[in-house]
Amino acid sequence: GAGVSQSPSNKVTEKGKDVELRCDPISGHTALYWYRQSLGQGLEFLIYFQGNSAPDKSGLPSDRFSAERTGGSVSTLTIQRTQQEDSAVYLCASSYTVGEYSPLHFGNGTRLTVT
Amino acid sequence: QKEVEQNSGPLSVPEGAIASLNCTYSDRGSQSFFWYRQYSGKSPELIMSIYSNGDKEDGRFTAQLNKASQYVSLLIRDSQPSDSATYLCAVEGNTPLVFGKGTRLSVIA
Numbered sequence: 001g002a003g004v005s006q007s008p009s010n011k012v013t014e015k016g017k018d019v020e021l022r023c024d025p026i027s028g029h030t031a032l033y034w035y036r037q038s039l040g041q042g043l044e045f046l047i048y049f050q051g052n053s054a055p056d057k058s059g060l061p062s063d064r065f066s067a068e069r070t071g072g073s074v075s076t077l078t079i080q081r082t083q084q085e086d087s088a089v090y091l092c093a094s095s096y097t098v099g100e101y102s103p104l105h106f107g108n109g110t111r112l113t114v115t
Numbered sequence: 116q117k118e119v120e121q122n123s124g125p126l127s128v129p130e131g132a133i134a135s136l137n138c139t140y141s142d143r144g145s146q147s148f149f150w151y152r153q154y155s156g157k158s159p160e161l162i163m164s165i166y167s168n169g170d171k172e173d174g175r176f177t178a179q180l181n182k183a184s185q186y187v188s189l190l191i192r193d194s195q196p197s198d199s200a201t202y203l204c205a206v207e208g209n210t211p212l213v214f215g216k217g218t219r220l221s222v223i224a
Contacts, residue, residue: 033211042203042215043159045211045213048211089158091159101164101207102147102207103147103149103164103205103212104161106158106159107158108158
């Protein structure tokens with residue numbers, strides 16, 4: 001079946017603009033995660049959603065970052081008033097459920113460049 | 116703070132050799148362990164999962180888990196240049212998965 005789909009694949013924006021990144025998880029997966037990876041760095045957890053539960057926002061770096069997941073499926077990550085340090089690859093992943101024995105499956109990512 | 120530690124490398128091995136990648140974790144209660152491979156400019160790809168102490172083999176890959184010592188390793192037999200990538204260890208830490216920073220492997224032809 002189809003994997004995790006992210007769009008756009010690349011986004012160049014000017015400092016101060018808002019951007020929206022989209023993620024469509026694998027069908028049937030109840031958990032959805034956003035990670036960020038800066039050049040040459042590890043994966044930085046941002047936020048995850050599990051079913052209809054309140055999202056775990058503990059990884060969001062500032063209040064300029066927000067995310068929503070509509071209908072338990074598609075998710076949008078919004079970054080307001082972008083800064084140059086926001087430049088990174090934003091990875092979305094989904095899993096069948098949250099917790100044990102449930103690996104994450106990643107999309108191809110959105111490369112964000114803030115000029 | 117749950118932590119996963121990996122040697123950043125690079126780990127260089129000749130073609131045909133065994134590559135050994137190691138990972139230690141801090142949360143003794145962790146139950147699920149995963150290895151991901153990430154090629155440069157690509158997203159992480161799941162290659163192995165292991166849940167019980169001991170070895171788990173899949174083709175040229177063997178994952179090893181020792182919960183008492185809190186380490187998990189990945190062996191790659193008959194290493195190929197196409198195995199050159201960064202290998203990420205991930206540990207289930209009461210959600211979300213906690214990732215190590217990865218070990219860069221270079222297989223020299």
